[in-house]
Amino acid sequence: MLVSAKEMLEKAKAGKYAVGQFNINNLEWTKAILLTAQECNSPVILGVSEGAGKYMCGYETIVGMVKGMIKCLNITVPVALHLDHGSYEGAKACINAGFSSVMFDGSHYPIEENVKKTTELVNACNVLGISLEAEVGSIGGEEDGVVGAGECADPDECKMVADLGVTMLAAGIGNIHGKYPANWAGLNFDVLAAISAKTGDMPLVLHGGTGIPEDMIKKAISLGVSKINVNTECQLSFAAATRKYVEEGKDLSGKGFDPRKLLAPGFEAIKATVKEKMELFGSVNKA
Numbered sequence: 650m651l652v653s654a655k656e657m658l659e660k661a662k663a664g665k666y667a668v669g670q671f672n673i674n675n676l677e678w679t680k681a682i683l684l685t686a687q688e689c690n691s692p693v694i695l696g697v698s699e700g701a702g703k704y705m706c707g708y709e710t711i712v713g714m715v716k717g718m719i720k721c722l723n724i725t726v727p728v729a730l731h732l733d734h735g736s737y738e739g740a741k742a743c744i745n746a747g748f749s750s751v752m753f754d755g756s757h758y759p760i761e762e763n764v765k766k767t768t769e770l771v772n773a774c775n776v777l778g779i780s781l782e783a784e785v786g787s788i789g790g791e792e793d794g795v796v797g798a799g800e801c802a803d804p805d806e807c808k809m810v811a812d813l814g815v816t817m818l819a820a821g822i823g824n825i826h827g828k829y830p831a832n833w834a835g836l837n838f839d840v841l842a843a844i845s846a847k848t849g850d851m852p853l854v855l856h857g858g859t860g861i862p863e864d865m866i867k868k869a870i871s872l873g874v875s876k877i878n879v880n881t882e883c884q885l886s887f888a889a890a891t892r893k894y895v896e897e898g899k900d901l902s903g904k905g906f907d908p909r910k911l912l913a914p915g916f917e918a919i920k921a922t923v924k925e926k927m928e929l930f931g932s933v934n935k936a
């Protein structure tokens with residue numbers, strides 16, 4: 650059964666650990682993440698970007714696939730199906746399609762417009778018991794095709810949006826999407842501490858979890874981060890394992906060309922990455 654991310658994140662905030670959001674791209678990705686969550690007895694959030702939504706043939710297809718897998722694989726840990734960086738229209742579409750959680754990324758709007766649209770979605774989500782993530786201060790790296798430097802959010806604006814009744818809040822603290830450049834300045838913990846002080850119990854979300862050093866992840870969790878998004882890292886481990894299989898010529902031997910064999914090493918690599926992250930975030934045995 651799909652659940653809202655509210656309860657799992659409130660428990661994470663209180664228990665000083667974080668729940669991972671792992672983005673999905675296809676059946677193998679989804680199966681690998683669900684099985685790992687079950688094996689680790691960890692709550693999990695499946696992230697779907699609007700681009701991945703289109704790739705997987707729409708939100709209804711995804712809801713059907715995820716619900717079918719939860720049943721077929723006997724997944725009993727809490728699973729939230731979450732729209733990542735949704736537009737206003739995308740969030741509405743996912744609410745209608747049966748997602749249990751959505752993110753509305755209004756960070757590129759002026760704060761007044763972000764507040765207005767977020768408020769409308771808070772009301773729509775509350776009626777259905779769906780969790781809602783809002784964003785203040787755009788996160789660097791490539792987001793919707795725009796490459797940013799890793800801005801820091803204004804703590805007062807964070808408080809304003811947190812008070813609208815959203816479930817969780819993403820705030821830029823110098824984090825960026827994708828691979829971090831060699832000259833990256835690191836996370837800004839002063840800003841994170843200020844946001845945390847202003848927003849109290851609100852679970853905070855750290856985007857761009859790929860490549861942030863472990864000590865920074867742990868410090869961010871201690872300062873109120875309760876959800877960490879991982880996307881690129883699973884893509885890199887999948888690609889490396891698939892490359893190795895092909896470079897070793899295994900697709901040319903016997904029935905190695907069978908997609909169920911060809912994609913197996915990448916599948917196992919995603920599982921290993923997800924497990925490593927769940928251990929780092931502290932969500933193992935917190936289901």
Ligand SMILES: [Zn+2]
Pocket residue numbers: 734788826856857878
């Ligand atoms: Zn993000």
